[in-house]
Amino acid sequence: NAGVTQTPKFQVLKTGQSMTLQCAQDMNHEYMSWYRQDPGMGLRLIHYSVGAGITDQGEVPNGYNVSRSTTEDFPLRLLSAAPSQTSVYFCASSEYRGLTYEQYFGPGTRLTVT
Amino acid sequence: SQELEQSPQSLIVQEGKNLTINCTSSKTLYGLYWYKQKYGEGLIFLMMLQKGGEEKSHEKITAKLDEKKQQSSLHITASQPSHAGIYLCGADKAAGNKLTFGGGTRVLVKP
Numbered sequence: 544n545a546g547v548t549q550t551p552k553f554q555v556l557k558t559g560q561s562m563t564l565q566c567a568q569d570m571n572h573e574y575m576s577w578y579r580q581d582p583g584m585g586l587r588l589i590h591y592s593v594g595a596g597i598t599d600q601g602e603v604p605n606g607y608n609v610s611r612s613t614t615e616d617f618p619l620r621l622l623s624a625a626p627s628q629t630s631v632y633f634c635a636s637s638e639y640r641g642l643t644y645e646q647y648f649g650p651g652t653r654l655t656v657t
Numbered sequence: 658s659q660e661l662e663q664s665p666q667s668l669i670v671q672e673g674k675n676l677t678i679n680c681t682s683s684k685t686l687y688g689l690y691w692y693k694q695k696y697g698e699g700l701i702f703l704m705m706l707q708k709g710g711e712e713k714s715h716e717k718i719t720a721k722l723d724e725k726k727q728q729s730s731l732h733i734t735a736s737q738p739s740h741a742g743i744y745l746c747g748a749d750k751a752a753g754n755k756l757t758f759g760g761g762t763r764v765l766v767k768p
Contacts, residue, residue: 547699576755576756578756578758583666583760583761584760585661585663585745585747585757585758585759585760585761586700586745586747586756586758587758588755588756588757591755601755602757633699633700644688644749645702645705646690646702646747646756647702648692648699648700648702649699650698650699651697651698651699653697
């Protein structure tokens with residue numbers, strides 16, 4: 544299993560540009576999430592999905608769109624990039640383990656918006 | 658303010674010494690996760706605690722969750738350079754798959 548994969552690893556955008564961060568998992572997990580990590584802030588949830596065709600907002604959804612057409616893929620779209628979106632983005636998939644979920648994280652995408 | 662507070666924010670220890678990281682929540686937690694992150698890499702799952710008073714160990718790392726399920730500690734015994742990195746606690750507040758994370762603790766182990 545490749546686990547959770549993310550592309551690209553690094554990206555530089557100019558303000559106003561749009562792009563899609565790719566995330567894929569091969570573990571057949573129903574649940575997938577996108578987080579962003581900023582210094583001193585830990586990770587904050589952007590959007591999540593509980594299965595194909597179902598998505599919902601997390602803590603910091605503004606400026607981002609997601610869709611989930613298949614179980615494997617969960618892309619994150621930046622509609623019009625802003626410097627405040629400079630961050631490291633992590634995708635995660637999770638499976639139910641009794642009372643709670645075990646989350647598996649991808650290696651991250653480091654995004655800089657100038 | 659963040660719902661999960663980690664302390665300290667950073668820690669420098671001499672190789673061979675013990676260290677402890679704390680993670681505190683104002684609300685009862687359904688699940689408490691500990692992750693380790695090396696710079697520029699993703700998060701590595703360490704342990705998950707679910708029950709009040711639970712304690713788990715793996716190699717030289719021990720994590721505990723208090724009886725009220727509002728505070729957890731991560732203890733490393735006889736630290737090694739391989740223990741360096743950022744340690745993050747994450748909490749599952751609603752028995753779902755949405756985690757809230759603490760701000761992280763940066764650990765440096767001096768040889």
